[in-house]
Amino acid sequence: MAQITLKGNAIQTIGELPAKGTKAPDFELIKNDLSKVSLKDFAGKRLVLNIFPSLDTGTCAASVRQFNKLAAGLENTTVLCISRDLPFAQARFCGTEGIENAxxxxxxxxxxxxxxxxxxxxxxxxxxxxxxxxxxxxxxHQVIYTQQVPEIVDEPNYDAALASLK
Structure with missing residues (x-):
């Protein structure tokens, strides 16, 4: 289990992120139009998986905005912002915020x-x-970078994530 904190209070995840150099586990997620998308749908593309608890928190929303901004200049790269939020909430957020690249x-x-x-x-x-x-x-779809943000209210290290693509 990974040990992380929420506002300084210890909490745990169920395990450890996939190791660098391993094949990423396949997934099936739901897009805003309620269609399904899987890892196979991004064959030949580099992926940045920006994962977070909920768009209804300031830090999560900030990470989507920042990765959306940074994604505009990434060649052959797709940014997926992944949470357990309902697709309706995600679509509303993206429409309000003008999220077009993530x-x-x-x-x-x-x-x-x-x-x-x-x-x-x-x-x-x-x-x-x-x-x-x-x-x-x-x-x-080999894992080339991971970050388990140690304090949930902190933003991820955008520079390190993008540097792994160079």
């Missing part, structure tokens, strides 16, 4: 993504939501 997708239906990537929060008031994490995949 794609929000939801794990609300099964929570399987959070379990497969071992980032589901196991203890504390956010149990069953996703911990704030970043996983970067190359064109073959």
């Amino acid at each position: 794609i929000t997708v939801s794990d609300f239906a099964t929570g399987k993504f959070g379990k497969d990537y071992q980032l589901e929060i196991a203890t504390g008031p956010l149990a069953n939501l996703h911990s704030r994490s970043v996983v970067v995949l190359d064109e073959k």
